[in-house]
Amino acid sequence: MNKEVSGTYNAIDLFAGCGGLSKGFMDAGFNVIVGIDNDKDALNTFELNHKGATALQADLSKQETFDEIKKIAGDRNIDVIIAGPPCQGFSLTGPRNFDDERNKLYLAVLEMVRQYNPKGFIIENVPGMATLYKGEIKNEILKRFRAMGYNVECQILKACDYGVPQMRKRLIFMGIRKDCGMPSFPKPLFGPETERPYRTCRDAISDLPTRVDSLGEEIDKYSGEPITEYQKLMRKDCDILHNHVATAHKDFVIETIAQVPEGGNYKDLPAGVGESRKFHMAWTRLDGNAPARTVDTGHRNLFHYELNRVPTVRESARIQSFPDDFVFTGSRTKQNRQVGNAVPPILGQVLGKKMLEIFTGEK
Numbered sequence: 443m444n445k446e447v448s449g450t451y452n453a454i455d456l457f458a459g460c461g462g463l464s465k466g467f468m469d470a471g472f473n474v475i476v477g478i479d480n481d482k483d484a485l486n487t488f489e490l491n492h493k494g495a496t497a498l499q500a501d502l503s504k505q506e507t508f509d510e511i512k513k514i515a516g517d518r519n520i521d522v523i524i525a526g527p528p529c530q531g532f533s534l535t536g537p538r539n540f541d542d543e544r545n546k547l548y549l550a551v552l553e554m555v556r557q558y559n560p561k562g563f564i565i566e567n568v569p570g571m572a573t574l575y576k577g578e579i580k581n582e583i584l585k586r587f588r589a590m591g592y593n594v595e596c597q598i599l600k601a602c603d604y605g606v607p608q609m610r611k612r613l614i615f616m617g618i619r620k621d622c623g624m625p626s627f628p629k630p631l632f633g634p635e636t637e638r639p640y641r642t643c644r645d646a647i648s649d650l651p652t653r654v655d656s657l658g659e660e661i662d663k664y665s666g667e668p669i670t671e672y673q674k675l676m677r678k679d680c681d682i683l684h685n686h687v688a689t690a691h692k693d694f695v696i697e698t699i700a701q702v703p704e705g706g707n708y709k710d711l712p713a714g715v716g717e718s719r720k721f722h723m724a725w726t727r728l729d730g731n732a733p734a735r736t737v738d739t740g741h742r743n744l745f746h747y748e749l750n751r752v753p754t755v756r757e758s759a760r761i762q763s764f765p766d767d768f769v770f771t772g773s774r775t776k777q778n779r780q781v782g783n784a785v786p787p788i789l790g791q792v793l794g795k796k797m798l799e800i801f802t803g804e805k
């Protein structure tokens with residue numbers, strides 16, 4: 443991509459959270475003008491890590507929010523809308539009630555596309571959305587955006603296919619205005635269809651201080667050099683370690699998880715141990731030699747592959763492909779929520795690059 447093109451495409455991020463998707467689009471060369479979310483803590487993190495972008499705390503179900511966005515965008519052309527509406531925002535009342543009040547958050551994306559008529563848009567959601575009501579909700583979304591003059595497709599993408607050390611799957615809608623081209627999804631760069639193996643949990647975090655003896659500090663030092671290519675990529679020039687504070691678990695948690703082998707779960711526990719948690723993800727220990735299970739918002743069911751504790755925020759952030767200079771703010775609970783809610787920046791980046799490729803015709 444030539445320099446003139448880079449940075450000249452403006453984007454707005456709806457339901458921006460801490461800004462994983464925005465970070466990816468910025469890394470791809472987009473100029474993110476504003477990120478909107480109603481969560482103050484997530485927006486503090488967004489503001490700290492997205493220089494040049496405005497963080498707008500507002501409710502996207504309210505009409506006046508669109509006026510506030512307009513004030514910030516001014517007369518700038520908006521080329522792309524990116525959005526990660528929360529899945530709870532989708533009512534389960536069925537496709538016939540698409541205009542139901544409870545779907546307002548999805549309708550906010552439609553409204554923004556109607557107002558700005560961007561060259562393209564991306565909507566991210568959980569894979570379950572694809573099969574909700576036998577796919578009728580998904581089809582309704584496709585139909586509505588198509589009726590607005592967009593070529594729209596959706597696909598479930600696996601983050602590990604693009605170099606994120608995590609098996610996270612997400613449903614991605616890509617819309618391209620009819621005069622700007624056709625949507626197409628990035629091809630896997632890692633995994634069995636390629637020459638590069640998936641990045642693993644160990645590839646991602648084995649250089650970080652183990653935090654067995656000490657709980658760590660919010661601002662700390664690395665204990666050694668990066669080992670893998672991915673660790674180097676995540677550290678870049680960062681020489682301060684942030685958000686690497688270990689959780690102090692109760693003795694019974696430590697004693698229980700100590701009995702689960704790498705890659706195992708509650709099924710590996712002896713009878714009578716850990717029975718208070720028995721659902722399918724209970725007492726899961728990561729497999730260090732595979733991409734991680736999906737990082738959640740801090741439910742404390744997914745444990746480190748070697749240590750008897752859950753990953754620190756920094757470890758989860760690495761697994762989500764946030765570089766080490768991306769700092770999370772707020773309480774640890776809030777930090778975990780921000781990380782778990784996010785689109786992995788590397789996934790956002792490949793999507794952003796793909797859109798630029800479609801708009802410019804340049805690879």
Ligand SMILES: C[S@@+](CC[C@H](N)C(=O)[O-])C[C@H]1O[C@@H](n2cnc3c(N)ncnc32)[C@H](O)[C@@H]1O
Binds near residue numbers: 461500527
């Ligand atoms: C899945 S997260 C988005 C993550 C984000 N795309 C990222 O990559 O970091 C959904 C976000 O929607 C926000 N949200 C929920 N209801 C909202 C509303 N009514 N108005 C604005 N934001 C809302 C939540 O605070 C949350 O941060």
